[in-house]
Amino acid sequence: MTKAFERVSAVSPLPAHLRGGVVAIGNFDGVHRGHQAVLERALAEARRRGVPALVLTFEPHPRKVFRPDIPLFVLTPPPMKARLLARLGFAALVEQPFDRDFASLSAEAFVTDVLDGNLGVTHAVTGFDFHFGKDRQGGPAYLMAAGERHGFGVTLVDAFRDEGAEVVSSSRIRALLCEGEVAEAAGLLGYRFTVEGQVIGGQQLGRTLGFPTANMRLSLETNLKEGIYAVRFRRADGTIHDGVASFGRRPTIDDNGAPLLETFVFDFSGDLYGEICAVSFFGFLRSEVKFDGLDALVAQMKRDEAEARALLDGVKPLSELDAAMAF
Structure with missing residues (x-):
């Protein structure tokens, strides 16, 4: 029987059944096609050796520690990243807490304490430009030499090009999403950009207009272009509905409203409050506009629904991962 995917902290000793595995190392924010090239090499090596395949990441993203003054649009928060890695076939995600103290570790301490001591790694796979340790003193050549000293192999994967x-x-993907180019971003991710969150209560104005919405607050750092999108909505039970979503500040209703993702879920009339749901973005329909009254808004919403239904009617999965996420 295959063991369930595990998400563990590197602060605690690694469970014995996960030690001695092949470990892919990196931030892997987005788990995009470039990352997948590294991850697939790790999976193949683990299958060849008959050992667990693990991913070692750093939380929070190191950029948040070194540049806290600059907001970082995280493409895949840890729960989403874990789900993607589980679908790819990994046994576990090991999250290394990243702070100033950890950043001050020497490269040799990282190898000795984390890779060798805690993970018992038999083979490490990472990108060609991976650096680690205080002042980035550890690089690809250092990692390969350290592997020879500590008895584990190293595979370096070249940059993946589209x-x-x-x-x-x-x-690059963040820049595309900032412009609303969700279809092009999906081509680089290998799956549709997806967010998830708890459905919360709203003003229920959409319900009175005939367009009830499932509302989700996303991270303040989510730098997705504000506007209207054709989406797929996945419930906690795995069922999927097409829909149209508005991301932004609802200028017709409330100029000062906090940014919300409001999804009108097609052909659904149940209660979603409190559910953790996911929304996958398939196409940008239009920017937000301030209408002259609710009648004009409703008329446009009907056009948005028709356009979204037409767009979603002909879509096909980009990959097995996309099929698992949004189909």
């Missing part, structure tokens, strides 16, 4: 020969990166 069909246009451009490197796929999280920063």
Whole structure:
């Protein structure tokens, strides 16, 4: 019987059945196609050796520690990242708490204490530009030499380029989402950009207009372009509905409202309050507009619904991961 995926902290001793595995190391924010090239190498190596495949990440993202003054749009918060890695076939996600103290560890201490001591790694897989330890003193050559000293192998994976020969990166995907280019971002991710959160109560104005919405507050750092999107809505029980979603501040109703993701879920009339649900973005329909009254707003919402239904009617999965997330 296959063991369930585990999400563990590197602060605690690693469970014995996970020690001695192949470990993919990196932040993997987005788990995009570039990351998947590294992750697939780790999975293949683990299958070849007959050992567990693990992912070691750092939480929070190191940029939040080193540059706390600059907001960072995290593409895949830890729960979402864990679900993606589980679907790819990993046994566990090991989260290393990242703070100034950890950042001050020497490269040798990272290898000795974390990779060798806690994980008991037999093989490490990472990107060609991975650096670690105080002042980034550890690099690819250091990791390979350390592996020889400590008895584990190392695989370095070159940068992954898309069909246009451009490197796929999280920063590039963030820039696309900031412009509402969710379809192009999906091409780099290998799946539709997805957010998740608890459905909360709202003003219920949509219900009175005939468009009841499931409202979710996203992180303040979510730098998705405000506007109207064609989406798929996944409930906690796994059922999926097409929908149209508004992300923004609802300028017609409340100029000072906090940003919300409000999804009109097609062909659904149940109670969603309190559920942890996911929304996958398939297409940007339009920017937000301030209408001259509710009648004009309702008329546009009907056009949005028709456009979203038409767009979603012909979509196909981009990958197995996309099929598992949004189909």
